[in-house]
Amino acid sequence: MSNPPSIDIERLAREDRVHRDVYIDDAVFKLEMKRIFYRAWLFVGHESQVPDDGCYISTLLADQPVIMVRHNDAIRVLFNRCPHRGARVCEANSGKAKPMRCPYHGWVFDTDGRFINSALHEGYRNNGKDSADLNMVNVPRVVNHRGFVFASLDENGPAFEQALGSMLPAIDNLVDRSPTGELELVPGIHRHICPGNWKLQLENIQDAAHPPFIHAASNEAGTKGRLDEFSMRAEDVMYGNRNAGDSLKESGLGVFPYGHSYLSSIPIRLKVTPEAERVYLESLERRHGRKQAASILAESRHFSIIYPQIMLQSHFRTMKVLRPVSVDKTEISVYVFRLKGAPNDYDHVAVQFANATNSPASIILQDDLVTFANIQQGLLASAGDWVLFANGRNEKTDAMGPATGKGFTELPMRNQYAAWRHYMSLDTGSGK
Amino acid sequence: MQNTSLPVDIRSIEAFLFREAALLDEKRFDEWLTLFTHDCHYWVPLSAAQKNSRDELSIIDDDHDMLKVRIHWLSHPKNHAQAIPSRTVHYVSNILLLDHDPDQGEQRVSSALQVAEYRDGSQVLHAGRCTHVLRSVGHKLKIVSKRIDLVNSESFLGHLSIPL
Secondary structure (H helix, E strand, O other), X not given: OOEOOEOOHHHHEOOOEEEOHHHHOXXXXXXXXXXXXXXOOEEEEEHHHOOOOOEEEEEEEOOEEEEEEEEOOEEEEEEOXXXXXXXXXXXXXXXXXXXXXXXXXXXXXXXXXXXXXXXXXXXXXXXXXXXXXXXXXEOOEEEEEOOEEEEEOOOOOOOHHHHHHHHHHHHHHHHHOOOOOOEEEOOOOEEEEEOOOHHHHHHHHOOOOOHHHHOHHHHHHOOEOOEOOOOHHHHHHHHHHHHHHHHHHHOEEEEOHHHOEEEEOOOOOOOOOHHHHHHHHHHHHHHHOHHHHHHHHHOOEEEEEEOOOEEXXXXXXXXXXXXXXXXXXXXXXXXEEEEOOOOHHHHHHHHHHHHHHHOOOOOOHHHHHHHHHHHHHHOOOOOXXXXXXXXXXXXXXXXXXXXXXXXXXXXXXXXHHHHHHHHHHOOOOOOO | OXXXXXOOOHHHHHHHHHHHHHHHHOOOHHHHHOOEEEEEEEEEEOOOOOOOOOOOOEEEEEOHHHHHHHHHHHOOXXXXXXXXXXXXXXXXXXXXXXXXXXXXXXXXXEEEEEEEEEEOOEEEXXXXXXXXXXXXXXXXXXXXXXXXEEOOOOOOEOOOOOOO
């Protein structure tokens, strides 16, 4: 059992196993929020969500209410908190407000958080109070990488390049697939609850061994020959998933420091008409040249984990972002991207794929979701303390990667816990 | 083949919708599927007042083939999401005839839908406005499209196994 306030990190996460407390202990969860989520680089939003000056979205980074707002062409991320009495300045999920006005007492702020005016002069303007206290607070570090806005709640954490540099090629590959080098969000964001600890989701995503068991029903339901005729997308999805198990035995994966990993190709292709493909290829070659265009399309990072929060499929223009809510509950948001300049077919298949795989009604995803609840309940049993990740352990791994593996290896999980140990062992510098 | 047809009366339409609901509660999914035309569209939009399902994400956007796959999965012995099966009751109310297309023999019907679902220790209420397009085929009614606008479609949802 854990022993608040001191938690023995090395005891909880060993080389090839972790203690069940990491999934069920509230004290561990609270420490994870402080030492991992308040420090790591987190995805806030995509710049296409705030197209014009003054446009904003309200969101949560871990449990922190923030807004992402366009301020004179640059993107800012501010804590959504009026310095007066603590109300959220932006009440709606999204909008356009320049300047921004707090709903409670009408304090007015510019879109970079700078205090402009208020109706209450006494006590705030004339009593020698430092006027810097009246500004909304900016989140300490923000980086806009090719439209993907990241922020860190801690000014002292690892630098962006240091922490995420190994995974930026996965984002770049997605952006480079657009003939104009630009992305836009497809309208709508799939949202579902993972009824389990946030780490279960990351441990499942690159787990090659479970599809034949967990996804047996959807694999067989989607089998050609059992039904009279198949629409394109049903065949694509189920066929790909059924064959994923076989090809994953052979496909490789790579892990990097800070908990990141990627899984290389599996045999799912989003089919478009030959004409659409021809037009797309031509426009991509015009932008990148033939060789580079071929290389971009052949990129084999099928599924990337950008620890602790993002699961990205560059080929399918889909990005899942997790947010821990409590020790046994996680929110998942799924973004789908349009490739600007590509024929509409490309958007349509990405939408179909996302609906089939990432909707809360997805017949593939649902069997994973109940499994998370299943594990969360099973771990309450005091029959054994350890969760095992020993598969493939003969492979060379440093404490913090990089390394490669194959097949049913549980290397990505071990790599995640190496990062977990690293983050959890560092004292919080900023005092949050 | 009829080119024009009279609208089906409200009582017959109600009876059809209640029967559809009963089939779902009784888990007679294969029979439920036979209520749909082969060009059908079963749609649960994601966004409020969503205009189309080609360019925007949807919770469910099934044609007949995909609906068939869904039902096959639902009853499959290796299905995990329904290893502990749900028990449901579908309430259909506030039924209104919206319009009638005599050339197609189709009628649009609006209703309020609530589905109480109990599974493995928790009870959930799904609620939304339902829009059916029903086509008269011979003496029978068939579902050309069924659209369900859940009131909480944009929230973080738990897994949705049962057909609404």
